Amino acid sequence: MLADGEFDKALVGDGIEVWVTQMGAYMNMNTAFIDRENEIVVIVDPFDSVRWTDALAQEGLNPTHLLYTHTHRDHVAGYSSMIELNPDVEVWGHEDARVPDLINHVVFENVDFDRTWKNAPNTSVEWEAGSISLMVTHSPGHAPGHVTIHGHGVYHAGDLLFTNGMGRVDLPGSSPRDQWSSIRHAKNILKSLPEDWRLIPGHRYDWIDGTTPDWVRIGDALSYNYALNDPSLG
Numbered sequence: 001m002l003a004d005g006e007f008d009k010a011l012v013g014d015g016i017e018v019w020v021t022q023m024g025a026y027m028n029m030n031t032a033f034i035d036r037e038n039e040i041v042v043i044v045d046p047f048d049s050v051r052w053t054d055a056l057a058q059e060g061l062n063p064t065h066l067l068y069t070h071t072h073r074d075h076v077a078g079y080s081s082m083i084e085l086n087p088d089v090e091v092w093g094h095e096d097a098r099v100p101d102l103i104n105h106v107v108f109e110n111v112d113f114d115r116t117w118k119n120a121p122n123t124s125v126e127w128e129a130g131s132i133s134l135m136v137t138h139s140p141g142h143a144p145g146h147v148t149i150h151g152h153g154v155y156h157a158g159d160l161l162f163t164n165g166m167g168r169v170d171l172p173g174s175s176p177r178d179q180w181s182s183i184r185h186a187k188n189i190l191k192s193l194p195e196d197w198r199l200i201p202g203h204r205y206d207w208i209d210g211t212t213p214d215w216v217r218i219g220d221a222l223s224y225n226y227a228l229n230d231p232s233l234g
């Protein structure tokens, strides 16, 4: 189990490094994809910009891209200082995550995306930088413009799915109906991926056996996650 701010660093067979950490009181999970040859560092939902920037600098790396699963305050906590520390970083999110009508609500925080995805719910677009290739799936329900991001051995679920459950649908902008549609679609994606890929949740919560793993195998999530096994999904 990762300590707060501890990094797990894995080299995927295709030469891309994947770093995973958990940070903060809500145990937010962050994932980074690193292509050293092309000096590209893509971070999903960085929580603490100083710790991320320092850890990367120790290895001669700088963040180049930030990808946001959604714009809830805890997921974009690192945004402001990250762009101060790394002014050239390119910031991405889904167009619907701009939430102009909800941005003043306490659960959201503004992010000035440089670029946005505009794909319809339950469709995916490919996102590439250097040798990094990710699929970004629009998965609304927990929050408008929520996306999941998968590639290079991981499925970063954001708050769509946790190891054993799913994200809240009682917040401003939430839609239980959209969430279940997104869960149904996610299940199909997960079934198409290798079972031993890691499902990285947006937060680290309890697993079925009372332990609190940082991630679970996709095969185990498909077998035991209660949302993915809801009878209504058929």
Ligand SMILES: [Fe+2]
Binding pocket: 070, 072, 075, 142, 143, 159, 167
């Ligand atoms: Fe959230």
